[in-house]
Amino acid sequence: MTSRSGSRRRAVTAHDVARRAGVSQSAVSRSFTPGASVSEATRAAVLAAAGELGYRPNLIARSLITRRSRIIGMAVGYLHNQFYPAVLEAMSARLQALGYHLLLFTAPLSGDADPLLEDILRYQVDGLVLASTTLSSRLAAACAANGVPVVLFNRTIRDASGVDSVTGDNRGGAKRIAAFLLAGGHRRLAFVAGIEDSSTSRDRERGFRDALRAAGAAPPMRVVGGYDMAQASQAADALFARDDRPDAVFCASDHMAIAVMDRARFGHGLRVPADVSIVGFDDAVPAAWPAYSLTTFAQPVEAMVSSAVDALVGRLEGDDAPPRRIVVRGELVVRGSARLPPAGVETVDGIRLWRPETSPARGRHR
Amino acid sequence: MTSRSGSRRRAVTAHDVARRAGVSQSAVSRSFTPGASVSEATRAAVLAAAGELGYRPNLIARSLITRRSRIIGMAVGYLHNQFYPAVLEAMSARLQALGYHLLLFTAPLSGDADPLLEDILRYQVDGLVLASTTLSSRLAAACAANGVPVVLFNRTIRDASGVDSVTGDNRGGAKRIAAFLLAGGHRRLAFVAGIEDSSTSRDRERGFRDALRAAGAAPPMRVVGGYDMAQASQAADALFARDDRPDAVFCASDHMAIAVMDRARFGHGLRVPADVSIVGFDDAVPAAWPAYSLTTFAQPVEAMVSSAVDALVGRLEGDDAPPRRIVVRGELVVRGSARLPPAGVETVDGIRLWRPETSPARGRHR
DNA sequence: TTGAAAGCGGTACCAA
DNA sequence: TTGGTACCGCTTTCAA
Numbered sequence: 001m002t003s004r005s006g007s008r009r010r011a012v013t014a015h016d017v018a019r020r021a022g023v024s025q026s027a028v029s030r031s032f033t034p035g036a037s038v039s040e041a042t043r044a045a046v047l048a049a050a051g052e053l054g055y056r057p058n059l060i061a062r063s064l065i066t067r068r069s070r071i072i073g074m075a076v077g078y079l080h081n082q083f084y085p086a087v088l089e090a091m092s093a094r095l096q097a098l099g100y101h102l103l104l105f106t107a108p109l110s111g112d113a114d115p116l117l118e119d120i121l122r123y124q125v126d127g128l129v130l131a132s133t134t135l136s137s138r139l140a141a142a143c144a145a146n147g148v149p150v151v152l153f154n155r156t157i158r159d160a161s162g163v164d165s166v167t168g169d170n171r172g173g174a175k176r177i178a179a180f181l182l183a184g185g186h187r188r189l190a191f192v193a194g195i196e197d198s199s200t201s202r203d204r205e206r207g208f209r210d211a212l213r214a215a216g217a218a219p220p221m222r223v224v225g226g227y228d229m230a231q232a233s234q235a236a237d238a239l240f241a242r243d244d245r246p247d248a249v250f251c252a253s254d255h256m257a258i259a260v261m262d263r264a265r266f267g268h269g270l271r272v273p274a275d276v277s278i279v280g281f282d283d284a285v286p287a288a289w290p291a292y293s294l295t296t297f298a299q300p301v302e303a304m305v306s307s308a309v310d311a312l313v314g315r316l317e318g319d320d321a322p323p324r325r326i327v328v329r330g331e332l333v334v335r336g337s338a339r340l341p342p343a344g345v346e347t348v349d350g351i352r353l354w355r356p357e358t359s360p361a362r363g364r365h366r
Numbered sequence: 367m368t369s370r371s372g373s374r375r376r377a378v379t380a381h382d383v384a385r386r387a388g389v390s391q392s393a394v395s396r397s398f399t400p401g402a403s404v405s406e407a408t409r410a411a412v413l414a415a416a417g418e419l420g421y422r423p424n425l426i427a428r429s430l431i432t433r434r435s436r437i438i439g440m441a442v443g444y445l446h447n448q449f450y451p452a453v454l455e456a457m458s459a460r461l462q463a464l465g466y467h468l469l470l471f472t473a474p475l476s477g478d479a480d481p482l483l484e485d486i487l488r489y490q491v492d493g494l495v496l497a498s499t500t501l502s503s504r505l506a507a508a509c510a511a512n513g514v515p516v517v518l519f520n521r522t523i524r525d526a527s528g529v530d531s532v533t534g535d536n537r538g539g540a541k542r543i544a545a546f547l548l549a550g551g552h553r554r555l556a557f558v559a560g561i562e563d564s565s566t567s568r569d570r571e572r573g574f575r576d577a578l579r580a581a582g583a584a585p586p587m588r589v590v591g592g593y594d595m596a597q598a599s600q601a602a603d604a605l606f607a608r609d610d611r612p613d614a615v616f617c618a619s620d621h622m623a624i625a626v627m628d629r630a631r632f633g634h635g636l637r638v639p640a641d642v643s644i645v646g647f648d649d650a651v652p653a654a655w656p657a658y659s660l661t662t663f664a665q666p667v668e669a670m671v672s673s674a675v676d677a678l679v680g681r682l683e684g685d686d687a688p689p690r691r692i693v694v695r696g697e698l699v700v701r702g703s704a705r706l707p708p709a710g711v712e713t714v715d716g717i718r719l720w721r722p723e724t725s726p727a728r729g730r731h732r
Numbered sequence: 733t734t735g736a737a738a739g740c741g742g743t744a745c746c747a748a
Numbered sequence: 749t750t751g752g753t754a755c756c757g758c759t760t761t762c763a764a
Contacts (some may be wrong), residue, residue: 013758014757025758059758060758062757066759169758
């Protein structure tokens with residue numbers, strides 16, 4: 001132990017290793033570079049010396065010269081919605097396997113993440129994943145100018161200003177839910193929106209309304225839950241206090257659906273689904289808990305994450321095709337929170353799905 | 367736009383700004399350093415040039431010389447347990463306010479994180495937070511040797527090999543739960559352990575057993591849930607199938623308690639708490655959801671996180687006192703999943719707590 | 733295959 | 749207050 005006072009680290013450097021191994025510092029560098037030209041003897045000597053000294057290459061120094069930090073910035077907000085921790089975990093694991101790591105930025109749920117991103121950019125991240133945050137086009141441009149690829153996760157942006165996006169099938173899913181509820185005989189439908197200006201909430205609402213209109217049904221009642229449980233609870237109270245209380249509620253996220261269901265049962269004494277059907281979106285973990293048993297449209301986390309990672313890594317490797325809007329298909333998972341239509345429920349791999357005859361639905365993606 | 371092909375970024379450097387502002391590169395550096403001596407005129411010129419060019423200081427380059435990356439590594443596993451996302455969010459927010467950021471490492475729940483940490487160390491993190499992972503003493507030594515302070519979160523280590531730890535009051539909480547259940551008239555108690563070799567599960571079990579013994583009660587039945595819902599469900603099934611089925615179950619985490627409650631109600635037709643009382647530990651978010659309404663010992667996330675951050679930052683600033691084991695006090699939050707004792711329930715700030723007379727309980731900590 | 737040397741983009745010390 | 753200059757620890761030519 002090279003006794004050192006204080007906590008200022010004086011790390012073992014490649015020079016130290018070189019000296020000990022009796023080679024040049026370049027040789028040390030080469031020994032740690034996969035395809036470099038070093039003799040087996042040199043490499044062995046270097047590795048031995050490195051082991052004895054406890055040498056670990058300094059990634060910071062390396063990235064200064066390679067101009068690649070192997071760090072991906074990720075902005076998330078509101079991890080209370082269980083969908084996001086799952087995404088985070090999958091994203092981190094997948095990236096880690098590719099030698100990248102996530103630098104985390106917690107953003108306010110609503111407001112935009114611009115000040116944050118300034119920060120992120122300083123860290124020289126190789127790429128950026130934005131989940132549950134909005135990116136201004138100004139910032140998008142800044143990223144583009146710096147050659148930092150950006151992928152929006154679970155949201156899109158109108159003018160795809162050079163950024164890729166990965167979402168679930170928001171419109172398609174919402175349409176399917178509308179059809180499902182109609183087929184189940186519901187007539188007084190309601191929609192609980194998330195954050196008003198989020199693309200995700202908008203798309204889900206649009207799909208829902210379009211399908212209702214196409215089927216000749218009345219437009220849904222509408223309240224705003226802001227993707228937040230407290231707000232969703234209040235919205236639910238307003239809904240269930242109406243004279244023409246809905247017989248089915250579609251919530252723009254499972255997180256809100258749980259709050260709505262809790263209010264329905266424990267706040268208004270309604271039976272689910274006998275008195276009111278509740279459907280969510282995401283298939284977040286708690287949706288499957290028996291106490292909720294939520295019928296919901298699944299956004300396949302693994303598939304979405306791998307799409308996002310593929311897109312990002314592709315850009316990192318020079319792919320400069322026009323921005324992509326990747327939509328990952330999902331399924332309507334049928335559980336106990338909504339009355340069932342007379343037909344269309346199939347069991348696949350032990351999971352009950354609703355697949356109306358018209359949809360050939362070629363199954364989950366990879 | 368300095369038209370550049372490909373995605374290789376050629377960032378604007380301090381030199382570019384210097385040239386444009388007609389000053390030296392040092393002047394640019396100073397203009398971006400808070401306490402440095404620059405004339406207002408120079409700084410203004412530099413800032414203007416920087417603005418026009420879209421200059422952002424390169425933190426990587428800076429940390430190479432300052433030997434501080436302002437990056438804190440954080441290892442977490444199993445974000446399905448809602449306690450951890452809450453911790454992550456709080457930790458990130460707090461650190462961010464201090465100008466630090468979290469580099470995330472996802473670790474396997476059980477196995478140790480050593481290979482991971484090798485990786486982390488290469489990134490020259492300033493410090494390390496380990497939640498839901500174990501650190502070998504070998505690695506702890508490596509961190510110490512590199513001057514990287516480590517704080518264990520929600521776990522401790524036997525020989526506190528130079529690392530601080532922050533935990534909730536595991537033994538005290540478990541003791542209080544034992545007293546609470548006994549006072550509530552329960553006689554056939556059971557304990558659902560987490561991962562066997564985790565300090566947290568061990569401490570909770572020890573506190574529980576000690577209190578039962580001290581009260582002259584029989585030792586609890588015991589099953590292992592491994593902090594995992596599936597495993598906890600199986601454990602619950604074993605428990606509820608017994609002839610002498612428990613009338614109260616203390617689970618080492620809320621996450622497992624939820625699984626156990628689901629099995630009790632939906633798998634075995636038991637009423638909670640009429641047939642069986644269930645108590646958890648953590649006060650994770652879903653514990654408060656009406657469908658569970660879980661009585662549980664609260665680990666105050668904010669207080670724990672701020673303790674951890676304070677400890678870490680203290681070390682970063684040179685504090686070299688002997689390793690600390692910080693225990694953050696908590697409260698037994700009374701909800702609906704366990705039968706109540708005849709006395710001791712108080713309502714504080716709208717939250718019902720159990721505070722037996724003997725405990726002066728000077729309230730929550732900051 | 734090897735070592736010397738020139739940076740990567742900054743910070744910090746020095747003398748002016 | 750300023751600019752010049754020596755690094756920080758590594759990668760990457762370039763000759764040898």
